[in-house]
Amino acid sequence: xxxxxxxxxxxxxxxxxxxxxxxxxxxxxxxxxxxxxxxxxxxxxxxxxxxxxxxxxxxxxxxxxxxxxxxxxxxxxxxxxxxxxxxxxxxxxxxxxxxxxxxxxxxxxxxxxxxxxxxxxxxxxxxxxxxxxxxxxxxxxxxxxxxxxxxxxxxxxxxxxxxxxxxxxxxxxxxxxxxxxxxxxxxxxxxxxxxxxxxxxxxxxxxxxxxxxxxxxxxxxxxxxxxxxxxxxxxxxxxxxxxxxxxxxxxxxxxxxxxxxxxxxxxxxxxxxxxxxxxxxxxxxxxxxxxxxxxxxxxxxxxxxxxxxxxxxxxxxxxxxxxxxxxxxxx
Numbered sequence: 522x523x524x525x526x527x528x529x530x531x532x533x534x535x536x537x538x539x540x541x542x543x544x545x546x547x548x549x550x551x552x553x554x555x556x557x558x559x560x561x562x563x564x565x566x567x568x569x570x571x572x573x574x575x576x577x578x579x580x581x582x583x584x585x586x587x588x589x590x591x592x593x594x595x596x597x598x599x600x601x602x603x604x605x606x607x608x609x610x611x612x613x614x615x616x617x618x619x620x621x622x623x624x625x626x627x628x629x630x631x632x633x634x635x636x637x638x639x640x641x642x643x644x645x646x647x648x649x650x651x652x653x654x655x656x657x658x659x660x661x662x663x664x665x666x667x668x669x670x671x672x673x674x675x676x677x678x679x680x681x682x683x684x685x686x687x688x689x690x691x692x693x694x695x696x697x698x699x700x701x702x703x704x705x706x707x708x709x710x711x712x713x714x715x716x717x718x719x720x721x722x723x724x725x726x727x728x729x730x731x732x733x734x735x736x737x738x739x740x741x742x743x744x745x746x747x748x749x750x751x752x753x754x755x756x757x758x759x760x761x762x763x764x765x766x767x768x769x770x771x772x773x774x775x776x777x778x779x780x781x782x783x784x785x786x787x788x789x790x791x792x793x794x795x796x797x798x799x800x801x802x803x804x805x806x807x808x809x810x811x812x813x814x815x816x817x818x819x820x821x822x823x824x825x826x827x828x829x830x831x832x833x834x835x836x837x838x839x840x841x842x843x844x845x846x847x848x849x850x851x852x
Contacts, residue, residue, distance in 0.1 A: 529762060532588055532622050535652050536580055576645045580617045583684075587619035587711075589759035590782035591683050593843065594709050595627040597738030597784075600845070601792040605707075607631045607678035613701065614638075614668045614685035618646035618661070620711075624681065625657040631679065633661040638668055670696035674704035683711040686721045698725045702732035707788045714756030714781030722755075722783040729787040736785065737792035739800075739843065740815065747820035755800055755815070756783045757843040795845035802842045810837035814846055 606628045612621045615635035624631060637643050643663040650658035666672060668685065670693050680701045686694045701708050710725045712718035723746055726736065736743040739757065748755060759780045794817070801813035812824045824846070826837035836848050 528626060529585060529588060529592075531653065531655075532619075533585060533762070535649055536584060538652065576617060576639070576641045579642070580645060580649070584617055584619045584622075585763070586759075586761045586778070586780040587683055588623050589761045590711050590780050590784070591620045591623040591681060591709070592626060593757065593759045593782070594711055594738070594784040594786055595623055597843075598707060598709065598786045598788075598792075599627060601737040601786070601794055602707075602788065602790065605788075605790060605792075607707065609677040610634070610679045610681070611636065611674060611677045611705070613672070613674075613680060613682045613697070614688070615681070615683075616642040616646060618650055618658070618663075620681040620683045621646075621650070621658065621661060622653075624679065625655050630657055633657060634677075635661060635663045636666040636668065636672070637663075638666060640665055668697065669693050672697060672700055674700055676704055678706045679709070680705040680707070681709045681711075682725075683709075684713065686710070686712055686725065687718070694721065694724065695728060698728045699732060702729050702734055702787075706790055707737075707786065708734065709784065709786050711782055711784045714754075714758070714783050716754045719754035719756060719783040720750075722785050726785045726787070729785065734787035734789055735792065737788045737794055738786040739784065739795075739798050741794045741796055741798060741817035747815065754783070756781050757800075758782075758802070796850050797846045799840055799842055799844050799846050803837065803840055805838060810834065810840075812837060812840070812846060 607624075608631060610621070610624050610631045610633045612618065612624070612633060612635045614637055615621055616637050616639065618635055621633045621635055624633060635643065635646060643665060647663045650661055653659065668689070674680070682697070682701060689697065698710070708729055710722060712721050726746070730736065730743050739755070740746070746755065759782065761778050761780050763776055763778060797814045797816040799812055800815050804811040809825055809827045812826065814822055814824055816822060826834050828834050833847060840846060840848065
């Protein structure tokens with residue numbers, strides 16, 4: 522990836538510059554309301570973000586984490602299809618544009634359209650993009666649209682739908698995924714890494730496959746997920762560095778947090794999924810590493826890598842949750 526493209530640090534700096542001076546008490550109150558909403562179970566038929574103070578608090582609270590989760594999903598797409606690059610990108614329910622920042626950091630020059638039904642979110646997203654100095658972001662189109670069953674999408678190379686499905690009823694979720702599948706060459710869906718977030722990802726995965734797309738990541742295959750419903754859920758983790766503003770708004774003291782997320786990437790073009798993916802944090806013990814894997818041929822299994830495996834053992838000590846195993850796909 523071109524080192525000049527946007528990074529998490531650039532996003533944090535832009536956020537800090539834009540949000541400097543936001544009263545902490547006002548931000549904290551807005552964040553509390555947003556947390557209660559996003560942790561609730563009732564889908565809404567109105568924008569969650571009501572005004573600029575809501576949007577500013579949301580940006581500080583969620584943009585860095587959403588950016589990292591989407592960036593991880595896009596990295597998996599790039600690994601599966603290294604020669605593919607989107608010329609056009611549509612960010613459905615993109616809000617302040619975290620996913621669009623991630624896309625601009627993954628490929629140079631895609632033309633992005635951000636769709637959201639909250640005008641204050643679009644306005645702040647447009648402002649952030651303008652401050653970024655990144656051509657792909659400053660040239661993005663920010664368009665108000667109702668994210669629902671009647672959404673019309675022009676053909677596009679890439680569609681991102683991040684942290685949106687929970688806000689929709691089941692029938693609207695299905696219609697939205699179907700619409701995305703019909704319009705795009707690649708669809709990336711990201712949801713919280715919770716049991717219900719994973720369930721929404723599985724629903725989306727099934728619909729994308731039914732629409733003729735193939736799974737490129739994280740799964741090694743497009744067959745049924747081997748996890749028995751209700752027994753476990755597939756999710757991953759992305760490390761998010763916190764700015765001082767981020768810590769202030771979220772009430773945290775650590776310089777980082779771990780964003781848990783579930784995702785699916787599906788494509789209409791040829792992609793090469795990994796042979797196996799690490800689906801839990803590796804357990805490093807004396808002389809051995811335990812890896813929980815989802816594999817192309819054996820579904821779920823645990824691999825024990827010991828010192829006698831030599832280079833493979835050294836690789837296992839460095840492998841991370843969500844990585845391909847073995848590195849490079851060679852046993």
